[in-house]
Amino acid sequence: MTAVLQLSDVGVTYGRGATAFAALQDITLAIEPGEMTLLLGPSGSGKTSLLQVMGCLLRPSHGHVRLFGEVLAADLGVEAMAALRLAHIGFVFQHYNLFPTLKAWENVAIALDIKARPRATQRGQAMQLLDRLGLADRAEHYPSELSGGQKQRVAIARALAGGPRILLADEPTAALDGKTGQGVTAALHALAHDEGVAVVVVSHDPRVEPFGDRVLHLEDGRLVDDWRPSRSST
Ligand SMILES: Nc1ncnc2c1ncn2[C@@H]1O[C@H](COP(=O)(O)OP(=O)(O)O)[C@@H](O)[C@H]1O
Ligand SMILES: [Mg+2]
Helix, strand or coil, X not given: CCCCEEEEEEEEEXXXXXXCEEEEEEEEEEECCCCEEEEECCCCCCHHHHHHHHCCCCCCCEEEEEECCEECCCCCCHHHHHHHHHHHEEEECCCCCCCCCCCHHHHHHHHHHHCCCCHHHHHHXXXXXXXXXXXXXXXXXXXXXXXXXXXXXXXXXXHCCXXXXXXXXXXXXXXXXXXXXXXXXXXXXXXHHHXXXXXXXXXXXXXXXXXXXXXXXXXXXXXXXXXXXXXXXX
């Protein structure tokens, strides 16, 4: 398997001089397609910073990042980084970030619009994506008419608009109760296994752990554990 993302000796330092703070240090790892990688660690351990580096949202202070084997230049501009994100990476956040005045399908279609997919195909593609997340019958509903788990699945459908090969989710279940959170985590796991997407999920909830093919553990900005739970079936 070819890694979709490779980080070599990555470090992130916020601030400078006396207030400089090393949020990440010496991170070397590769993210593979077709599996769900969990990024666990206590609050403040650097999970969001690491996800932002993976998602080309944050340029590392040290080391380098390879996307599909290509090294991202250290002087890559903001616009070039945005173009890479748009083409390859889907994001899911804790608070869904749906537009309240748009129906479920329109929330997905707007992402297709940003990715310059033809207007005439947007509704159909949005419906397909919602259907994949088990939400075909909720397409005409507004976010206020959806449960937390349904809203998060709309957000996942939107993140998949345009077919990114990498899906990054930052605490996607933090606002959900345990059972709903498990449903959302199972949906993310299925995307990795059924469609070969590289899925990385940040969490500090140990209940998501059984869904991970691989578990990365961060503490004080360092990778302290990287393991693959063995299971009888997946
Ligand atoms: N923009 C920033 N400026 C300064 N410090 C930051 C910034 N973002 C995060 N940090 C600090 O870096 C550390 C790691 O933060 P973060 O990556 O958000 O961790 P986590 O997601 O695990 O809670 C924390 O101590 C946090 O306060
Ligand atoms: Mg965080």
